[in-house]
Amino acid sequence: xxxxxxxxxxxxxxxxxxxxxxxxxxxxxxxxxxxxxxxxxxxxxxxxxxxxxxxxxxxxxxxxxxxxxxxxxxxxxxxxxxxxxxxxxxxxxxxxxxxxxxxxxxxxxxxxxxxxxxxxxxxxxxxxxxxxxxxxxxxxxxxxxxxxxxxxxxxxxxxxxxxxxxxxxxxxxxxxxxxxxxxxxxxxxxxxxxxxxxxxxxxxxxxxxxxxxxxxxxxxxxxxxxxxxxxxxxxxxxxxxxxxxxxxxxxxxxxxxxxxxxxxxxxxxxxxxxxxxxxxxxxxxxxxxxxxxxxxxxxxxxxxxxxxxxxxxxxxxxxxxxxxxxxxxxxxxxxxxxxxxxxxxxxxxxxxxxxxxxxxxxxxxxxxxxxxxxxxxxxxxxxxxxxxxxxxxxxxxxxxxxx
Numbered sequence: 001x002x003x004x005x006x007x008x009x010x011x012x013x014x015x016x017x018x019x020x021x022x023x024x025x026x027x028x029x030x031x032x033x034x035x036x037x038x039x040x041x042x043x044x045x046x047x048x049x050x051x052x053x054x055x056x057x058x059x060x061x062x063x064x065x066x067x068x069x070x071x072x073x074x075x076x077x078x079x080x081x082x083x084x085x086x087x088x089x090x091x092x093x094x095x096x097x098x099x100x101x102x103x104x105x106x107x108x109x110x111x112x113x114x115x116x117x118x119x120x121x122x123x124x125x126x127x128x129x130x131x132x133x134x135x136x137x138x139x140x141x142x143x144x145x146x147x148x149x150x151x152x153x154x155x156x157x158x159x160x161x162x163x164x165x166x167x168x169x170x171x172x173x174x175x176x177x178x179x180x181x182x183x184x185x186x187x188x189x190x191x192x193x194x195x196x197x198x199x200x201x202x203x204x205x206x207x208x209x210x211x212x213x214x215x216x217x218x219x220x221x222x223x224x225x226x227x228x229x230x231x232x233x234x235x236x237x238x239x240x241x242x243x244x245x246x247x248x249x250x251x252x253x254x255x256x257x258x259x260x261x262x263x264x265x266x267x268x269x270x271x272x273x274x275x276x277x278x279x280x281x282x283x284x285x286x287x288x289x290x291x292x293x294x295x296x297x298x299x300x301x302x303x304x305x306x307x308x309x310x311x312x313x314x315x316x317x318x319x320x321x322x323x324x325x326x327x328x329x330x331x332x333x334x335x336x337x338x339x340x341x342x343x344x345x346x347x348x349x350x351x352x353x354x355x356x357x358x359x360x361x362x363x364x365x366x367x368x369x370x371x372x373x374x375x376x377x378x379x380x381x382x383x384x385x386x387x388x389x390x391x392x393x394x395x396x397x398x399x400x401x402x403x
Contacts, residue, residue: 005064007042008178010223010231011160013137015042017050017065019058022174029328030198031293034191035174038086039227041164042066043157046135047076050098051155051164052227056089063097072098077134080105081166083112083151087227092117104132106143109151126153142217144168144210146203161222168210169239170226171195181234188230192239194299195228196246201302201332207247211240249335251305251400255282255393258297259310260289260321265344265376266310272382273308273342276389282306282396289321294328301334306396307364308389310342313351322351326358335363338399340392341370342385344377367395 007015018039024032038054040062048070054062066072075098080088083105091113095103103123105113110123126132128143140156147168155164171191177183200207224232224239232239255277261267270286278284285304287297301307311322318326339362341355352370359366371388373381 002060002064003068005061006068007065010041010178010225010233011162013044013160014157014162014225015044015065015069016040016178016225016231017042017062017069019054019061020174020176021055021058027172030172030295032172034172034187036172036228037174039225039229039231041225042069043137044069045137045159047137048074049077049079049134049137049139050075050094050100051079052081052087052166053078053091053094054089055086059090059093062090063094074098075100077102077104079139079155079164080109080113081153081155081164082149082227083109083116084149084167085116088113088116092119095121104141106141106151106153108145109153112149112151142213146206147210148199148203156219161220163219163221163224163236165224165226167199167227168207169224169232169243170228171230173229175230178231179234180230180232183230189242190299191229192242193246193302194295196243197299197302197332198295201246201298201334204247204249204335207243211244211247214240246302250303251336252303253282253396253400254300254304255284255306255308255396256297256300256304257284257286257308257310258289258292258322258325259287260312260319261344262312262314262319263376265373266312266342268377268382269342269344269371269373269385270310272377272385273310273389273392276386276391277306277308277393278389279386280390280393280397282393289325294325297325298329298332301329301337305336305338305400306367306392307334307337307339307359308342308392309339309355309359311351311355312343313345313349316348316350318351318354322355326355330358330362333363337362337364338367338392338396339364340366340368340388342372342388343370344373344375346375349374367392
């Protein structure tokens with residue numbers, strides 16, 4: 001009986017029994033440079049409850065952790081907060097092994113599990129704000145539809161004042177430490193912001209409504225246990241406060257210059273534009289897509305006020321890496337941004353027009369007509385680029401200053 005892996009105690013009744021994925025670097029297009037965890041939780045009350053499972057290849061690690069506390073066949077109830085397959089991938093096998101009396105999911109979750117696994121498994125469908133007593137433990141369930149799947153829900157264990165928050169408040173970060181206070185706070189906040197920007201940003205209006213609901217419910221929360229990353233046991237309100245700020249998408253005095261280049265001409269333009277922006281007091285980040293992944297661009301864009309994008313023209317189109325990044329960012333639907341396009345070209349120069357179309361479709365307000373320069377920019381061209389940066393900064397400050 002494999003007990004190589006050990007559970008980690010979170011509270012009087014609750015254990016972490018998840019898995020650590022040290023090697024994953026691509027999570028549906030999102031660069032997970034620090035790996036991730038798939039968190040599952042065991043509630044040891046009079047009846048034993050498993051909250052979520054893990055990605056299928058990590059089934060044995062999870063079962064080993066469960067066995068370090070109890071025989072998995074003694075699990076009475078399984079709760080599925082989210083049916084995405086990094087959390088339900090081994091659920092069918094767990095059900096076959098444990099034969100629990102009850103599987104609990106939201107209405108959308110029950111249907112999604114049926115669609116995933118083509119089974120006839122009986123599932124207890126939970127309503128929004130329903131309360132359920134399981135043995136000597138009280139559970140409250142709150143639907144969180146489209147955060148970030150239709151089936152998503154929170155489970156609150158009132159006995160331990162612990163919120164199982166599904167994919168909300170998580171991050172992709174592999175570590176041998178389970179708790180936020182054991183990790184570098186700067187790394188945690190960066191990864192949490194990156195997670196929000198790449199996973200939850202499109203649903204910011206729903207996040208805002210959910211946070212208002214949590215506030216109205218006045219839940220006493222000592223621990224937040226998300227499905228990815230560390231467990232928040234010290235001041236869990238801090239991550240809630242960050243979500244409150246991020247969902248508002250209030251722009252800061254930050255400008256992103258995102259670009260790629262073929263023969264360094266667009267790169268020269270980017271540097272000069274960045275110099276103009278910085279000279280007016282903006283915090284400027286130049287993100288060359290040779291060195292910056294699209295998911296890092298999304299993270300930096302979370303609080304940026306200006307998005308300036310540059311591309312050379314290739315076959316009358318955008319440079320491929322720029323087209324990729326713009327398509328990705330468009331799906332995240334950022335709000336409250338000013339933007340501008342620039343680029344170099346040889347004999348056609350359509351890239352700037354295409355970029356302006358992308359920015360407009362994203363809801364970014366064009367702050368200035370795009371700038372394109374033929375072949376290699378000379379000194380006068382670079383001055384023109386720097387002046388564009390100055391004009392964009394002036395426009396940003398004019399717009400952000402209350403009248």
